[in-house]
Amino acid sequence: MKNKTAIIALGLCAALVSSAALAETRITYKSAKSSSSYYQMGVQIAEAMKAGTNGDIIVTVEESQGSVQNVMEAKSRGGDYVFTTPPALVGLAQAGKAMFEGKGDPKFDEIRALFPIPSLTMHFVMSADSGVTDFAGMEGKTILLGKGSFGASEGEKYLKLFGLEGKVNLAEVELSNAVPALKNGQIDGFVTAGSWPAPNVIEAAASTDVVVLSLSDDQIAQSKRSKLVIPAGTYNGQDSDITTTSLPVAAFATTAMDEEAAYQLTKTFWEGKATMSQGAPWWNGVDKALMANITTKLHPGAIRYYQEAGFELTADQQ
Incomplete structure (x- = not known):
């Protein structure tokens, strides 16, 4: 009887651990060179996500050599990939123009915006x-x-x-x-x-x-x-x-990202922005007005948050 009870208890513990692991969302945030202010912003966003979701979203900041590289990697990354780039570069990638000429890929059409960051x-x-x-x-x-x-x-x-x-x-x-x-x-x-x-x-x-x-x-x-x-x-x-x-610069994901994850990322960013501004004044430059600079489609999860929060979105963003 004791053995059976122990087995049941172990099973419950395993289920709880498994449930906690499933609840935790891990995100890779690809930003810029580690010496840049944009890398520092990524670290601040990671801290804000952890605090704002009680550890349910864990963001790992990854160094990058630049915005073009960030966009190019959208072809091979999965649903846990968030990256920063000017919205204009996403448009060029989707059209196969300029630095993306001859490097087009259907995956570029799946890129979706989450939120603006300092320009x-x-x-x-x-x-x-x-x-x-x-x-x-x-x-x-x-x-x-x-x-x-x-x-x-x-x-x-x-x-x-x-x-x-x-x-x-x-x-x-x-x-x-x-x-x-x-x-x-x-x-x-x-x-x-x-x-x-x-x-x-x-x-x-x-x-x-x-x-x-x-x-x-x-x-x-x-x-x-x-x-x-x-x-x-x-x-x-x-x-x-x-x-x-x-x-303008914004954070992007792709349609491979789960809608709930995109919703929580966007919601936590805006709700944590005031706290981030206390430690880094550059966040004061981010407000609703910057949304107009996002000229590409938003992720459905992000759209859900913006509609709840009363943001006005353009037809192109939806």
Whole structure:
């Protein structure tokens, strides 16, 4: 009798363990290089998911070499895969255009958005001593663009668009050295892209007087990027709003993801955003307005949350 009772007890324990294992959802979140702010965001999202679901959703952050790689891996990953990329890249992948030409795959049509994250925001940071207050004033100055990043390629594009190609001196310095180079007068300014407030811009503004340039509406239209306003007071000495451009970024999954998992991920993200903002101000830049930048279809689980929460969705998103 005792043996039979023990066997029943063991069976119940095994069932409970099995049930707990089934209740736990494991997600791989592929973000960016481990040194980037976007990787840090992934870590914050992982912590928020664990706390917000009492451990029912466990997110593992995986380093990435960039957004194109993230999209490409959607072809071979399963329902536990979440990745970040600009919505525009998803559209290019689904159309087989640009960097995805000749690399198309039916799996790309199964990509679905979950929620927006901080946009890649352009910052044109000039030392106050340079006297530069607009793009025209950059002529003859020494500017650091960096290499191989979105900010570098976008900065180069803007110099061409605004008639400054060949009229500025491009510094051969790594972007990681931008702040000391600016402080020491080796450069007059630098270009960087990332979430706002940007850590390197905060550092620059704290160590020397800087001016972050604003773009005119005409310049923004020429750039074909989204307009973004960085509120006054974001950086030390910044007395007025900064009008600049941004490239929207969002978190995506595929239709292989379970609807309930997508629902819980989306719900927990929005409900945990205020707490994340306390430790990292860049989350303050994420609000309902950023939903307009998601130009692809949302995951059915995400749609369920947005409808419950009273978000207005476009026809394309549904």
